[in-house]
Amino acid sequence: MRLALSLSALGVVTTVCLVQACSGEGDATQGEADAGALSPGPSPTTSAPPDGSTSSSSSSSSSGGTDAGGDAEGGAKSLMTFFASSVPGGTGGNLGGLAGADAKCQSLAVAAGGGDHTWKAYLSTSGQGGVAAKDRIGAGPWRNKAGTLIANTVADLHAAGFNLPQASILDENGVAVPVNRHDVLTGSTQAGVAANNANCQNWMNSGGGNNAAVGHTDSDQTANNANDRWNAAHNVACTAQAMLNANGEGRIYCFATD
Numbered sequence: 001m002r003l004a005l006s007l008s009a010l011g012v013v014t015t016v017c018l019v020q021a022c023s024g025e026g027d028a029t030q031g032e033a034d035a036g037a038l039s040p041g042p043s044p045t046t047s048a049p050p051d052g053s054t055s056s057s058s059s060s061s062s063s064g065g066t067d068a069g070g071d072a073e074g075g076a077k078s079l080m081t082f083f084a085s086s087v088p089g090g091t092g093g094n095l096g097g098l099a100g101a102d103a104k105c106q107s108l109a110v111a112a113g114g115g116d117h118t119w120k121a122y123l124s125t126s127g128q129g130g131v132a133a134k135d136r137i138g139a140g141p142w143r144n145k146a147g148t149l150i151a152n153t154v155a156d157l158h159a160a161g162f163n164l165p166q167a168s169i170l171d172e173n174g175v176a177v178p179v180n181r182h183d184v185l186t187g188s189t190q191a192g193v194a195a196n197n198a199n200c201q202n203w204m205n206s207g208g209g210n211n212a213a214v215g216h217t218d219s220d221q222t223a224n225n226a227n228d229r230w231n232a233a234h235n236v237a238c239t240a241q242a243m244l245n246a247n248g249e250g251r252i253y254c255f256a257t258d
Contacts, residue, residue: 078114081256082142082150084184084217086171088250089121093185093200093212093238095252098123098131101203105254112145112172117256122231124187124194125202133231134158134192138257145174158192164230166218172254176217183214183236183248190232200238210238214248 085108095101101121109119124133134154142150142157148168151157170176177184187199195213200206213235219228227233231253236246243250 077116077258079143079147080109080112080114080145080172081117082144083108083112083172083254084169084177085251085254086173086175088240089185089252090203090206090250092206092240092243092250093203093210094206095121095123095185095200095203095250097203098125098136101252104252108172109254109256114172114256118258119254120257122186122188122253122255123199123203124192125199126187126194126197127202130194130202132193133186133188136257137255142255144168144170145172146170154192158190158231163220163225163228165220169217169230177251179218180247181249181251182217183233183243183246184217184230184251184253185212185248186215186231186253187213188215188231189213190229192231195232195235198235206238206240208237208239208242211235212238214246215253 085104087108089095089101089104095104098121101123102119105119105121106115109115109117120136120138122133122137125131134157137154140154140157141152144150150164150168151162156162166176185200185203187195187203189195198211198213200210200212214233215231216222216228216233217230219225219230219233222228222233224233236243236248240250
């Protein structure tokens with residue numbers, strides 16, 4: 001009888017223990033689930049581009065900086081747009097035609113830092129295809145090497161009574177033309193047009209049977225000022241020696257057309 005009661009009691013205890021154990025395990029499992037639900041996950045992160053660049057707004061800003069730098073590198077053209085050549089334009093009156101004279105102006109300008117302009121010689125030609133010097137030199141304004149204004153327009157440059165002072169007529173290096181070399185070939189009248197074929201056969205001849213119209217770089221200082229102009233003073237034979245004898249050497253005026 002006692003043995004039966006003991007075994008019965010033992011069964012109850014065992015059953016109770018089993019129930020408690022299962023209940024505890026369930027509680028633990030539910031606790032872990034709750035803890036997982038409450039635990040914050042990993043914080044969101046922003047991945048940097050593989051090339052290390054910044055956002056699109058930063059890229060746009062950087063692009064703007066490049067454009068600004070490009071503009072800063074640009075600049076105005078060189079100041080000089082007029083000069084009397086420091087050397088003869090050719091041999092006597094043979095300048096290689098207008099093309100040769102223009103090339104001389106361009107090469108002298110390049111050597112003096114003015115090669116960012118297009119240069120033309122102030123020369124007139126005659127006959128078929130003839131051209132007036134005033135129509136070859138652009139619209140102006142023009143300045144010498146020192147920055148002194150020569151004239152604002154073609155009309156101003158050839159206005160009645162207009163003359164260039166000696167102090168303004170400088171060569172491409174900023175040096176005044178010597179008085180004993182004041183003759184400058186133009187083949188032109190004061191109006192800037194051809195002077196009666198006085199152009200050494202359109203600047204292709206240095207023979208003694210031809211002549212050329214010249215201007216004076218110091219016409220404002222000469223005694224014959226009424227008839228002397230920077231672009232028209234008198235005629236001279238086309239040989240190199242004749243030009244030297246007349247206080248010249250075949251220099252030319254050069255104007256930038258831009």
